[in-house]
Amino acid sequence: MMKNFATCKNSLSEVLREIQGFKMFALAAASDFQNIASVAPSSRRLALAMLEGLPVDRVRTVIELGAGTGAITRVLLEYVPPQATVVAFEINPEFVSYIRKTLSDPRLVLLNARAEEAGRELRRLGYSRIDAVVSSLSLRFMPDHRQRILQEVLSPFMDERSVYTQYQYIHGMRYENGKISRHSSLPFLRRYFRSVQCRTIWRNLPPAQVFTCRGRITKDHALGARSIREHRNAALPAREPA
Numbered sequence: 001m002m003k004n005f006a007t008c009k010n011s012l013s014e015v016l017r018e019i020q021g022f023k024m025f026a027l028a029a030a031s032d033f034q035n036i037a038s039v040a041p042s043s044r045r046l047a048l049a050m051l052e053g054l055p056v057d058r059v060r061t062v063i064e065l066g067a068g069t070g071a072i073t074r075v076l077l078e079y080v081p082p083q084a085t086v087v088a089f090e091i092n093p094e095f096v097s098y099i100r101k102t103l104s105d106p107r108l109v110l111l112n113a114r115a116e117e118a119g120r121e122l123r124r125l126g127y128s129r130i131d132a133v134v135s136s137l138s139l140r141f142m143p144d145h146r147q148r149i150l151q152e153v154l155s156p157f158m159d160e161r162s163v164y165t166q167y168q169y170i171h172g173m174r175y176e177n178g179k180i181s182r183h184s185s186l187p188f189l190r191r192y193f194r195s196v197q198c199r200t201i202w203r204n205l206p207p208a209q210v211f212t213c214r215g216r217i218t219k220d221h222a223l224g225a226r227s228i229r230e231h232r233n234a235a236l237p238a239r240e241p242a
């Protein structure tokens, strides 16, 4: 009887916490849609899909970009091993204090910092390699040069085995310079990874596509590809003048 009462109390406080998170998220979106980019936190379905392609039971260091109110962070912490660390970046200070109040886990290092500062922060914390990046940043609202900077910043920490997951809403609408256009993150991600798999999650508000990216194209690879090209060109017979 007492046990049932305690379980009910826990579930009720969980529901109340979620309602508070939803309210905070919606209010923040109303005042800063460009950064928040959504009207509601991710569903558990979407969070699970973001983690599906990761070796969650083996990871040591995962970084989360745009933790929001912690919808994905919580699910991530359910699955990663006890010795893992999740370094989460979030720019909204209210979201950061909400997570700090409602989520206590020694494996979480939550930073009120921009994702673009990840390189400096990871070095400061003593990390040289990351197993996975879980990104909720809205690439459709992020200008291309900022997306490139972000990838450059992450590059030194990623190798062949690192996995990167990113979602985007299925409508893919982008509003820029007074114009509405459709935007897909796929071509951009393909520049940085040899394999990008895509899956649609309908049970989310709004439905989303999850990109699971593997085979990071490192500078060495790019140089390798260039030298192969140069080698091949050198082997071609010089063109006869017309």
Ligand SMILES: C[S@@+](CC[C@H](N)C(=O)[O-])C[C@H]1O[C@@H](n2cnc3c(N)ncnc32)[C@H](O)[C@@H]1O
Binding pocket: 035, 036, 037, 038, 040, 041, 042, 065, 066, 067, 068, 069, 070, 071, 072, 089, 090, 091, 092, 095, 113, 114, 115, 116, 136, 137, 138
């Ligand atoms: C679409 S919401 C996702 C929130 C949460 N991960 C979820 O799935 O419910 C994007 C989040 O990224 C944060 N954000 C936007 N730009 C950022 C940046 N440059 N660095 C870190 N966080 C950022 C926003 O404040 C927002 O909380």
